[in-house]
Amino acid sequence: MHPTLQWIDQSAASNGLGLLRMIDQTLLPTEFREIDCETVEQVWEAIKMLRVRGAPAIGVAAAYGVVVGLLSSRESEASEFNRRLVEVTEYFATSRPTAVNLFWALDRMREVAASCGDADSESIWQRLLAEAKAIELEDREMCAAIGRHGAELLQDGTGVLTHCNAGGLATAGDGTALSVIFAAAAQGKQLQVYADETRPLLQGARLTAWELQQRDIPVTVICDNMAGWVMKERRVQAIVTGADRIAANGDAANKIGTYSVALLARAHGIPFYVAAPSSTFDMSLATGEDIPIEERKPEEITHGFGKQTAPEGVNTYNPAFDVAPADHIAAIVTERGLISPVTSENVRKVLSPS
Numbered sequence: 001m002h003p004t005l006q007w008i009d010q011s012a013a014s015n016g017l018g019l020l021r022m023i024d025q026t027l028l029p030t031e032f033r034e035i036d037c038e039t040v041e042q043v044w045e046a047i048k049m050l051r052v053r054g055a056p057a058i059g060v061a062a063a064y065g066v067v068v069g070l071l072s073s074r075e076s077e078a079s080e081f082n083r084r085l086v087e088v089t090e091y092f093a094t095s096r097p098t099a100v101n102l103f104w105a106l107d108r109m110r111e112v113a114a115s116c117g118d119a120d121s122e123s124i125w126q127r128l129l130a131e132a133k134a135i136e137l138e139d140r141e142m143c144a145a146i147g148r149h150g151a152e153l154l155q156d157g158t159g160v161l162t163h164c165n166a167g168g169l170a171t172a173g174d175g176t177a178l179s180v181i182f183a184a185a186a187q188g189k190q191l192q193v194y195a196d197e198t199r200p201l202l203q204g205a206r207l208t209a210w211e212l213q214q215r216d217i218p219v220t221v222i223c224d225n226m227a228g229w230v231m232k233e234r235r236v237q238a239i240v241t242g243a244d245r246i247a248a249n250g251d252a253a254n255k256i257g258t259y260s261v262a263l264l265a266r267a268h269g270i271p272f273y274v275a276a277p278s279s280t281f282d283m284s285l286a287t288g289e290d291i292p293i294e295e296r297k298p299e300e301i302t303h304g305f306g307k308q309t310a311p312e313g314v315n316t317y318n319p320a321f322d323v324a325p326a327d328h329i330a331a332i333v334t335e336r337g338l339i340s341p342v343t344s345e346n347v348r349k350v351l352s353p354s
Contacts, residue, residue: 054170143173166242251288
């Protein structure tokens with residue numbers, strides 16, 4: 001599949017400096033278009049407006065966004081370069097508050113710059129570009145490792161439900177939740193995937209179904225409120241979702257509607273799995289109660305995709321995420337292995353450096 005986002009270097013960039021190219025996911029599945037981001041404002045807007053989305057991909061985009069934001073400062077004095085670095089990273093931190101990979105990537109870029117000592121601005125910029133490329137490569141490797149570990153959880157003939165989009169469009173590689181499905185299919189297992197539409201922005205219907213079709217994996221799109229009935233009819237034997245932030249105890253924030261899916265899975269005795277890299281864990285938060293939840297604009301509900309579906313002036317509540325409790329999660333699949341049962345102790349054990 002075509003890369004979700006990629007750095008275009010000086011020789012190939014129209015501006016002669018370099019730029020970040022990405023798929024505009026707001027146009028899928030009816031139109032495939034790539035956009036070139038040459039300014040920090042363009043990258044910020046792409047993250048905010050979900051042209052790029054998914055916690056790992058947001059982290060990669062933010063890292064490259066820092067590089068873009070510092071293009072014009074490469075010949076500046078070190079003090080001016082550092083001032084601009086602070087300005088750019090603080091600006092990106094305002095784009096989306098829930099996905100922890102965003103802040104992880106920004107912190108990592110700041111640390112790299114701080115480690116450069118008395119180097120000139122051009123050298124620091126080159127080091128930041130190398131770090132952004134390293135973050136992208138690590139993300140690809142992480143996706144592959146999650147797929148290897150998670151594929152063992154799915155048996156031949158399994159019906160799998162997923163919510164939102166945690167595939168290649170959400171990462172630099174094969175995804176998190178979908179990486180598990182792709183890896184299982186590569187082993188020759190026949191799967192039937194049920195993709196929740198994922199309202200109000202329909203990432204499941206627009207993006208997940210599109211990705212699975214690209215890989216020739218059978219997929220059936222259902223409305224979010226059909227998930228419980230599909231489970232009762234025994235069409236589904238496993239649920240796999242991604243996550244945008246995971247607390248130290250294993251509570252996992254993901255796209256709104258995931259909490260309901262987790263409760264329904266428990267009620268029907270179906271294992272609920274979360275696939276996410278170690279960078280998605282926020283060990284500073286004891287439980288999911290502390291995870292900040294982004295609230296998005298009312299128009300996503302009242303005027304979805306440009307069509308009015310609610311009365312003028314009606315009140316709305318539009319949280320973008322909810323939190324699946326750790327005790328409802330059968331296992332968290334990370335690039336370092338499975339966390340199961342999901343407890344604070346097991347989270348620490350798997351995530352601790354070897």
